[in-house]
Amino acid sequence: MKIDLLSTDSFAAGQPHDQFRWLRDNAPVRWHDEPGGKGFWAVTRHADVWEVDRDFQAYSSGPTIMITDPLEGVGGFGDHKMMLMMDPPEHTQFRKLIRSEFTLPAARLRQERIKALARQIVDAVIDKGECDFVAEIAGEMPSFVIAELMGLPLTDGRELYKLTEVIHTAPEALPPGAGGAAVAKMFEYGSRVIAEKRARPGDDLASRLLACEVDGRKLEDVEFLLFFLLLVDAGGDTTRNLLSGGLLALMEHPDQYAWLMEDLPGRLPTAREELLRWTSPVIYMRRTALKDVELAGQQIREGDKVVMYFGAANRDPAAFDRPEMLDLSRDPNPHIAFGTGPHGCLGQHIARIEIDAMLVEVLTRMGGFELPAPPEWLPSNFISGPKTMPLRFNQRS
Ligand code: HEM
Numbered sequence: 001m002k003i004d005l006l007s008t009d010s011f012a013a014g015q016p017h018d019q020f021r022w023l024r025d026n027a028p029v030r031w032h033d034e035p036g037g038k039g040f041w042a043v044t045r046h047a048d049v050w051e052v053d054r055d056f057q058a059y060s061s062g063p064t065i066m067i068t069d070p071l072e073g074v075g076g077f078g079d080h081k082m083m084l085m086m087d088p089p090e091h092t093q094f095r096k097l098i099r100s101e102f103t104l105p106a107a108r109l110r111q112e113r114i115k116a117l118a119r120q121i122v123d124a125v126i127d128k129g130e131c132d133f134v135a136e137i138a139g140e141m142p143s144f145v146i147a148e149l150m151g152l153p154l155t156d157g158r159e160l161y162k163l164t165e166v167i168h169t170a171p172e173a174l175p176p177g178a179g180g181a182a183v184a185k186m187f188e189y190g191s192r193v194i195a196e197k198r199a200r201p202g203d204d205l206a207s208r209l210l211a212c213e214v215d216g217r218k219l220e221d222v223e224f225l226l227f228f229l230l231l232v233d234a235g236g237d238t239t240r241n242l243l244s245g246g247l248l249a250l251m252e253h254p255d256q257y258a259w260l261m262e263d264l265p266g267r268l269p270t271a272r273e274e275l276l277r278w279t280s281p282v283i284y285m286r287r288t289a290l291k292d293v294e295l296a297g298q299q300i301r302e303g304d305k306v307v308m309y310f311g312a313a314n315r316d317p318a319a320f321d322r323p324e325m326l327d328l329s330r331d332p333n334p335h336i337a338f339g340t341g342p343h344g345c346l347g348q349h350i351a352r353i354e355i356d357a358m359l360v361e362v363l364t365r366m367g368g369f370e371l372p373a374p375p376e377w378l379p380s381n382f383i384s385g386p387k388t389m390p391l392r393f394n395q396r397s
Pocket residue numbers: 053083084085095142230231234235236238239242280281282285310337338339340341342343344345346347348350351
């Protein structure tokens with residue numbers, strides 16, 4: 001079996017489940033070469049991914065969670081980095097600053113507003129009978145929610161989200177310099193937010209972040225900007241890809257779709273979790289070994305890159321009965337689409353509310369879905385989902 005988890009070709013029609021199956025069965029912690037880089041260990045079994053993600057004393061989130069190391073001198077953040085790339089205790093300190101905004105009760109307070117946004121999004125396309133599901137429906141929700149959280153105009157949320165998409169695209173699929181330019185634009189916008197929120201603080205996360213303290217001092221501008229980039233980045237195309245990939249999965253499994261529609265409110269909770277397992281929008285997170293350590297019989301050396309493949313773990317027969325089947329009634333469903341351990345997705349409660357609101361709105365008001373052309377997938381080995389998904393539909397009466 002040819003294994004290539006770097007080429008975006010492997011992800012051009014969804015995740016490479018054939019390769020993942022072979023790896024889990026034959027070499028669950030396998031060395032993977034990396035042209036121009038030092039190579040990495042690919043981890044594909046559920047139990048091993050779980051272990052690596054939780055053991056921050058052996059596996060660090062620094063210097064980066066991407067496979068490719070940052071270029072020397074490029075980045076320009078000095079000693080600063082995103083919380084996603086910190087380890088405890090520094091990580092704990094930063095996560096504490098925004099944790100209370102993302103608890104289940106805090107997320108529930110946003111539920112009615114999120115439902116109203118879902119209605120507004122479907123209202124905008126319902127009479128057209130066709131749309132690009134990714135851009136016009138799935139992508140709208142997370143960009144509006146991030147904008148609301150941060151106290152920004154909804155239309156700005158949409159612009160920021162477009163920048164995120166560029167940032168998550170493999171550099172070779174972009175014009176030279178486009179990725180860096182998108183990060184620079186995001187920071188430019190973030191700097192305007194700093195000025196605006198300092199002058200007129202509001203009841204929003206951006207204003208609260210600017211007011212809060214770490215080690216008895218206010219956040220520096222660059223620290224705020226890195227939080228800003230993380231939140232816009234982490235909550236955007238992940239949720240979008242779950243919604244587009246999820247609808248696609250329903251269309252490809254008409255029996256499951258029909259079962260869901262028999263009792264949408266009652267069946268949505270297990271269905272949503274199964275769609276998360278099935279689509280696993282985040283393909284991987286990387287760690288770096290802090291010491292020599294053994295994992296599933298493999299000797300990992302200090303400094304080695306260790307890459308957790310969430311989509312592979314989520315189809316592991318050791319963790320799931322008949323993992324290759326989409327089973328919307330699956331319960332329990334120990335998927336790790338949101339990761340686990342200290343970095344486990346902070347936005348998961350909000351994400352679930354967004355997903356439910358959007359699926360209810362789409363599935364109760366729209367039907368007769370048809371794809372006039374096959375969806376085009378994101379050219380990325382990091383985030384998985386359709387880039388465009390032209391869709392025809394009817395209005396349900
Ligand atoms: C379907 C939607 C989503 C998926 C699949 C997803 C997945 C993930 C994954 C896999 C991680 C890394 C976990 C790890 O390393 O163990 C993560 C981290 C994170 N996510 Fe999400 N996410 C989603 C939606 C969101 C939303 C809506 C937000 C915010 C509004 C968000 C905010 C974050 C943040 C801030 C982190 C970093 C946490 C940390 O470093 O402590 N995510 N997410």
